[in-house]
Amino acid sequence: MNEKIAKKAVVVDGQEIILNGEKNILEVAKKANIEIPTFCYHSDLSVYGACRMCLVEVEGRGLMPACSTSPEAGMVIKTTTSRVLQARRMIVEFYLANHERDCTVCERNLNCRLQAIAASLGIDEVRFGEREEKLPRDTSTFSLVRDPNRCILCGDCVRACKEIENIGIYDFTQRGSQTKVEPAFGKKLSEVECVYCGQCSVRCPTGALVVKSEVNSAWEAVLDSDLMVVAQIAPAVRVAIGEAFGLPPGEITTGKIVAALKKIGFDRVYDTAFSADLTVIEEAEEFFRRLQKGERLPQFTSCCPSWVIYAERNYPFYLENLSSARSPQQMFGSVIKNFIYEAENTPREKIVSVSIMPCTAKKFEARRPEFIHDEIPDVDIVLTAQETIRMIKTANIDFKELDPLPFDVPLGAGSGAGVIFGVTGGVTEAVLRYAYERLTGQELKEVEFKGVRGMDSTREAEVDFGGRKVKVAIVHGLANAQKLVKDMRSGERYYDFVEVMNCPGGCIGGGGMPLEYPDYQEVLRRRAEGLYNADRLSVVRKAQDNPSIKFLYEKWLKEANSEIAEHHLHTHYYSRRRISDEMIRIQEAKSAQKVDIAVCVGTSCYLKGSYDLLQELLELTKEYGVEDRVSVGATFCLERCTEGPNIRINEEVFSGISKDNLRQIFEEAVLSKLVAETH
Amino acid sequence: MEIEKESLVLSRQFEKVNAILRKYSHNVDNLIAILQEIQSEYRYLPEEILTYVATALQVSPAHVYGVATFYAQFSLEPKGEHIIRVCDGTACHVKGSAQILKAVRENLGLREGENTTSDLMFTVETVACIGACALAPALMVDEEVYGQMDEEKVQQLVDHLLGEGEKVDAV
Numbered sequence: 001m002n003e004k005i006a007k008k009a010v011v012v013d014g015q016e017i018i019l020n021g022e023k024n025i026l027e028v029a030k031k032a033n034i035e036i037p038t039f040c041y042h043s044d045l046s047v048y049g050a051c052r053m054c055l056v057e058v059e060g061r062g063l064m065p066a067c068s069t070s071p072e073a074g075m076v077i078k079t080t081t082s083r084v085l086q087a088r089r090m091i092v093e094f095y096l097a098n099h100e101r102d103c104t105v106c107e108r109n110l111n112c113r114l115q116a117i118a119a120s121l122g123i124d125e126v127r128f129g130e131r132e133e134k135l136p137r138d139t140s141t142f143s144l145v146r147d148p149n150r151c152i153l154c155g156d157c158v159r160a161c162k163e164i165e166n167i168g169i170y171d172f173t174q175r176g177s178q179t180k181v182e183p184a185f186g187k188k189l190s191e192v193e194c195v196y197c198g199q200c201s202v203r204c205p206t207g208a209l210v211v212k213s214e215v216n217s218a219w220e221a222v223l224d225s226d227l228m229v230v231a232q233i234a235p236a237v238r239v240a241i242g243e244a245f246g247l248p249p250g251e252i253t254t255g256k257i258v259a260a261l262k263k264i265g266f267d268r269v270y271d272t273a274f275s276a277d278l279t280v281i282e283e284a285e286e287f288f289r290r291l292q293k294g295e296r297l298p299q300f301t302s303c304c305p306s307w308v309i310y311a312e313r314n315y316p317f318y319l320e321n322l323s324s325a326r327s328p329q330q331m332f333g334s335v336i337k338n339f340i341y342e343a344e345n346t347p348r349e350k351i352v353s354v355s356i357m358p359c360t361a362k363k364f365e366a367r368r369p370e371f372i373h374d375e376i377p378d379v380d381i382v383l384t385a386q387e388t389i390r391m392i393k394t395a396n397i398d399f400k401e402l403d404p405l406p407f408d409v410p411l412g413a414g415s416g417a418g419v420i421f422g423v424t425g426g427v428t429e430a431v432l433r434y435a436y437e438r439l440t441g442q443e444l445k446e447v448e449f450k451g452v453r454g455m456d457s458t459r460e461a462e463v464d465f466g467g468r469k470v471k472v473a474i475v476h477g478l479a480n481a482q483k484l485v486k487d488m489r490s491g492e493r494y495y496d497f498v499e500v501m502n503c504p505g506g507c508i509g510g511g512g513m514p515l516e517y518p519d520y521q522e523v524l525r526r527r528a529e530g531l532y533n534a535d536r537l538s539v540v541r542k543a544q545d546n547p548s549i550k551f552l553y554e555k556w557l558k559e560a561n562s563e564i565a566e567h568h569l570h571t572h573y574y575s576r577r578r579i580s581d582e583m584i585r586i587q588e589a590k591s592a593q594k595v596d597i598a599v600c601v602g603t604s605c606y607l608k609g610s611y612d613l614l615q616e617l618l619e620l621t622k623e624y625g626v627e628d629r630v631s632v633g634a635t636f637c638l639e640r641c642t643e644g645p646n647i648r649i650n651e652e653v654f655s656g657i658s659k660d661n662l663r664q665i666f667e668e669a670v671l672s673k674l675v676a677e678t679h
Numbered sequence: 680m681e682i683e684k685e686s687l688v689l690s691r692q693f694e695k696v697n698a699i700l701r702k703y704s705h706n707v708d709n710l711i712a713i714l715q716e717i718q719s720e721y722r723y724l725p726e727e728i729l730t731y732v733a734t735a736l737q738v739s740p741a742h743v744y745g746v747a748t749f750y751a752q753f754s755l756e757p758k759g760e761h762i763i764r765v766c767d768g769t770a771c772h773v774k775g776s777a778q779i780l781k782a783v784r785e786n787l788g789l790r791e792g793e794n795t796t797s798d799l800m801f802t803v804e805t806v807a808c809i810g811a812c813a814l815a816p817a818l819m820v821d822e823e824v825y826g827q828m829d830e831e832k833v834q835q836l837v838d839h840l841l842g843e844g845e846k847v848d849a850v
Contacts, residue, residue, distance in 0.1 A: 168742060172745050584727045634731065
């Protein structure tokens with residue numbers, strides 16, 4: 001070690017840098033204005049150290065990975081030596097050998113870290129052959145496309161899904177040259193527990209995981225003069241779309257987006273912040289009713305579609321606690337197809353409703369059968385920010401220079417409260433702004449609830465509503481939400497109102513947002529700031545003060561939670577299976593006249609002791625001597641988790657099975673069938 | 680009668696899976712040991728049992744699948760009661776192990792892409808070396824080693840395994 005260097009410093013490429021708690025050499029190098037290339041490093045995920053792109057030379061130690069080497073005082077680090085360059089070039093060449101080379105027709109063309117790094121290293125030849133075997137692409141979901149031929153096995157998606165969401169749908173499988181990253185049993189994304197959030201695709205450095213594009217259908221709609229195309233723009237995208245056109249993250253480009261969409265050919269452009277205001281009122285009123293009756297508390301927010309699917313699959317005991325209010329996207333969809341069409345004097349089937357979203361799971365949400373009436377969906381097309389950017393580029397619009405345009409009237413304007421829906425804590429703050437005035441009857445002077453803001457994974461606050469103290473919690477990232485729910489179930493924590501967002505930072509960190517930043521956390525911080533700025537600049541900052549909202553209640557909905565509102569703006573939830581089509585065969589009937597019994601051993605039923613019921617059932621078949629006529633199997637979910645344990649006898653599902661009623665059900669539903677059939 | 684026997688086996692196997700999970704206190708740290716014991720029960724790792732194991736251990740099915748596919752000792756395909764391992768190490772390879780493999784497969788009536796007979800009696804695999812280079816070309820039937828094989832000897836051996844013809848002496 002060099003003794004001339006100041007006590008707590010290292011030297012990076014000849015520049016002395018004072019250490020100040022940097023975790024690794026990457027962070028130290030950044031202070032010397034050196035951005036070391038990485039594939040598998042993300043500051044919010046665990047350090048994996050596998051891609052080896054970040055190799056640097058440390059004096060006296062040789063080549064070291066910058067991501068997983070802590071800086072030590074006195075270190076002399078060189079980030080660009082001939083050894084480093086040779087190693088990086090070789091590594092990239094190996095990656096390219098295993099990677100599809102059809103860049104020009106890849107979704108991530110010009111937006112791909114592998115491509116960018118290869119270009120910066122000046123790789124002009126791949127000396128190795130191409131992969132012969134072509135693996136099938138997975139296009140099974142509405143949200144994402146997985147192309148294993150473009151995967152470079154960096155494992156970013158594996159860790160994102162495990163660490164941020166604690167779902168873990170991907171893992172490394174096989175070994176050596178056969179290694180793959182894939183879901184269990186090589187299944188499709190639609191067949192596993194994917195919540196379609198796209199956090200994997202946000203971190204994928206190549207085109208192996210991309211947003212499923214609906215750009216073509218959007219073009220078809222806007223170019224068809226027979227159709228009236230109505231867009232809604234989600235809060236989060238207004239502070240991010242500019243990033244793709246050279247504007248800094250967080251810059252508010254709402255007016256430019258409206259102008260661009262109008263140029264493209266959208267007939268009407270509205271603001272999802274408007275329907276967020278609607279959500280605030282409907283959801284808050286629902287909350288008051290529950291609070292008064294002291295039932296179905298805590299109330300969970302339901303605007304995040306990934307959280308909703310996750311809860312439907314895993315928390316049957318909380319389905320009643322989810323707010324029945326639809327998400328802002330679906331509320332606006334419903335307003336378009338049930339109210340605006342009339343005002344526009346256009347038949348419902350001639351209206352195409354397009355939402356511009358930060359989110360890949362919104363594509364799934366729009367296809368939920370609850371939101372499709374007579375085969376007409378409330379939201380026809382969901383474009384993520386990425387797809388919207390592509391359309392703007394296809395139309396050759398000079399986005400940066402566009403003069404801003406306002407939203408269309410009368411339902412265009414959203415309040416500042418609606419705008420902050422896009423950031424974690426925003427829904428809670430928006431609801432508090434409404435709730436305070438509604439419950440105390442006094443005007444809220446200081447509208448900013450700073451206590452619920454910030455990026456801490458779980459935040460809590462207590463608000464005094466004229467004597468009634470209400471405890472709220474805000475959580476983002478499903479892994480954090482799972483911890484919170486666990487504590488709530490065990491009685492360790494209690495809340496009245498819980499806001500859950502699947503993505504870190506809330507919608508500003510959505511799976512469909514613009515990609516590729518060296519410092520993603522900083523981008524999230526600036527996007528959040530952008531939304532809070534947009535709120536501050538709003539004339540109207542409370543949902544209840546929004547004149548368009550007043551107009552809609554007057555003209556259509558009458559009052560919050562009215563029958564019309566319940567019908568058009570609320571929904572319900574279902575237990576959903578996590579694992580599809582798997583059955584463990586335990587006893588096979590040999591007779592043609594048989595009864596099939598399936599006992600659910602999915603998580604919920606398993607924990608309620610369904611395995612013991614299974615044993616008991618096998619005993620019963622023996623006791624009655626009908627083993628040869630009763631098939632018994634174990635299945636993974638009958639989608640009635642709240643009422644479990646469940647069993648299915650032929651096609652009929654029986655719930656609430658216990659040792660006490662099993663014999664009776666067996667006699668009535670199984671034996672009777674066998675007797676009937678023998679006669 | 681056959682089906683009744685199969686039912687018994689199925690039910691006994693599933694009870695065993697639960698006993699194995701209990702034995703390892705439902706702890707995912709013991710996943711490899713759990714999979715080994717389940718495989719010795721089923722002779723392979725059925726997909727739905729792996730999913731059940733993941734549910735019981737409260738980990739994702741992808742995690743269990745990743746471990747199950749990493750190790751060559753685990754099989755996700757049903758294996759035959761007897762495993763025939765044809766050695767394809769250097770010595771055996773040079774001495775014509777390809778012919779031996781072909782002969783084994785033909786005599787068992789295996790079609791291309793098939794490694795297990797339809798009656799689940801035999802599975803044919805190749806291995807890199809069984810340490811019997813002096814006896815090349817060699818193969819193993821379960822734990823028994825047979826050396827200096829040729830096509831005729833293979834036929835004799837398979838006939839015997841199928842319950843016909845004379846016994847072939849193992850090493």
